[in-house]
Each structure stands twice: as C-alpha cells, then as structure tokens.
Amino acid sequence: xxxxxxxxxxxxxxxxxxxxxxxxxxxxxxxxxxxxxxxxxxxxxxxxxxxxxxxxxxxxxxxxxxxxxxxxxxxxxxxxxxxxxxxxxxxxxxxxxxxxxxxxxxx
Amino acid sequence: xxxxxxxxxxxxxxxxxxxxxxxxxxxxxxxxxxxxxxxxxxxxxxxxxxxxxxxxxxxxxxxxxxxxxxxxxxxxxxxxxxxxxxxxxxxxxxxxxxxxxxxxxxxxxxxxxxxxxxx
Numbered sequence: 001x002x003x004x005x006x007x008x009x010x011x012x013x014x015x016x017x018x019x020x021x022x023x024x025x026x027x028x029x030x031x032x033x034x035x036x037x038x039x040x041x042x043x044x045x046x047x048x049x050x051x052x053x054x055x056x057x058x059x060x061x062x063x064x065x066x067x068x069x070x071x072x073x074x075x076x077x078x079x080x081x082x083x084x085x086x087x088x089x090x091x092x093x094x095x096x097x098x099x100x101x102x103x104x105x106x107x
Numbered sequence: 108x109x110x111x112x113x114x115x116x117x118x119x120x121x122x123x124x125x126x127x128x129x130x131x132x133x134x135x136x137x138x139x140x141x142x143x144x145x146x147x148x149x150x151x152x153x154x155x156x157x158x159x160x161x162x163x164x165x166x167x168x169x170x171x172x173x174x175x176x177x178x179x180x181x182x183x184x185x186x187x188x189x190x191x192x193x194x195x196x197x198x199x200x201x202x203x204x205x206x207x208x209x210x211x212x213x214x215x216x217x218x219x220x221x222x223x224x225x226x
Contacts, residue, residue: 032211034213038152101151
C-alpha cells in the first residue's frame with residue numbers, strides 16, 4: 001500500500017497567518033491527491049482534488065500544490081472557521097490511503 | 108439535496124456480526140462508485156472498502172478482507188457493509204461516501220454511524 005505522511009501533526013497559528021501543511025507519498029501518485037477538512041464531531045469535507053483543483057464553493061484562501069511525491073496545502077490567511085484537522089488522501093489506486101492528519105489549533 | 112444517511116451502528120460483541128446500511132438520496136445512486144471509510148475514536152481516517160456501480164468490482168483494506176463484504180441495491184438506493192468476525196479494533200465511526208463521477212475523490216460523506224465492539 002502507498003503510505004502518506006503528513007507534517008506537522010499539530011500546528012498552532014493565529015488568525016491571519018499563512019499556514020502550510022505537507023504530505024509526502026511513499027511512491028508516485030501522480031497528481032491523484034486530495035485534501036479534506038474535518039471539524040470535531042463532523043464528517044470530513046473535500047477541499048482540493050487532483051493536487052491543486054479547488055472544489056466549487058471552497059474559499060480561494062485554500063490552495064494546493066505538488067512537487068514529485070510531496071504535496072502542500074496552503075491557507076493564505078487563516079480564518080476562525082479554518083481551525084480543524086486536515087487530511088491528505090491519495091487515490092492513484094483502488095486502495096486509497098489517508099495521511100494521519102494535521103490539527104490546526106488556535107495559538 | 109444530496110444526502111447519505113448511515114444506520115446500523117451500536118454495541119456488538121467480539122466475534123459477532125452486523126450490517127451497516129446507507130440510504131442515498133438527491134442523486135442517481137446507480138451512476139456512482141461508493142465506499143466506506145472509518146475513523147477510530149481520536150484517530151485518523153481509514154478507507155475500508157469500495158464498490159462499483161454494478162457490484163462487479165469490490166476492493167477492501169487488508170485488515171477487513173475476508174471478514175467484511177460491501178454490497179449495494181440500486182433499486183433501493185442503498186449501500187451496505189456486512190461485518191463478520193468482529194474485533195475490538197473495528198470500533199470506529201463508519202462513514203458512507205460517494206466517489207465523484209469524474210475525479211474519483213470522496214465528494215459526499217454521510218454523518219457516520221458509531222460501531223463499538225466490546226464484551
């Protein structure tokens with residue numbers, strides 16, 4: 001199975017900060033990489049697919065990029081609604097795997 | 108409104124069986140691949156199983172292969188997960204998810220149903 005490693009596990013930031021979360025795949029997944037946001041007690045929500053395509057309705061402060069097997073989720077200016085846990089997921093094979101998650105906390 | 112609603116969760120004994128159901132509405136269910144994803148308490152997301160539109164293709168994570176069976180009834184707009192030989196490590200919230208018709212990502216999620224395996 002393809003392993004997905006996210007860093008950091010926890011991130012403390014303030015409203016207005018630029019935030020970057022990294023996800024590394026154990027082998028090539030091309031650009032078959034998605035990002036999800038999950039708030040406590042709620043189901044995850046899709047933010048980005050194909051590494052950099054923003055789902056309709058997702059604020060433009062969210063962006064994704066790719067370089068080889070390393071992927072990045074950036075929030076350009078953190079808003080109160082963005083404090084949550086973020087997961088990457090590869091879907092290059094039928095055995096789709098998630099990263100372990102990055103919790104974005106209020107500093 | 109596009110919606111997925113899971114049911115069937117609860118407290119079950121190790122070694123036992125249960126069947127989860129997912130009722131879909133607001134979209135043409137028979138056109139979509141569907142999947143189950145779980146999340147153990149305080150842990151991350153874990154893909155469990157995927158099924159295609161006509162049940163000709165099914166895929167499972169290694170730890171549930173041979174114990175869990177994913178199925179669907181397109182006439183009832185429903186997805187199922189039969190879970191046998193239950194283990195404590197199967198304790199989790201189980202989410203029913205829809206795969207996007209073009210991009211293969213999980214674009215619609217249900218609210219989840221909690222399954223607890225304990226004696």
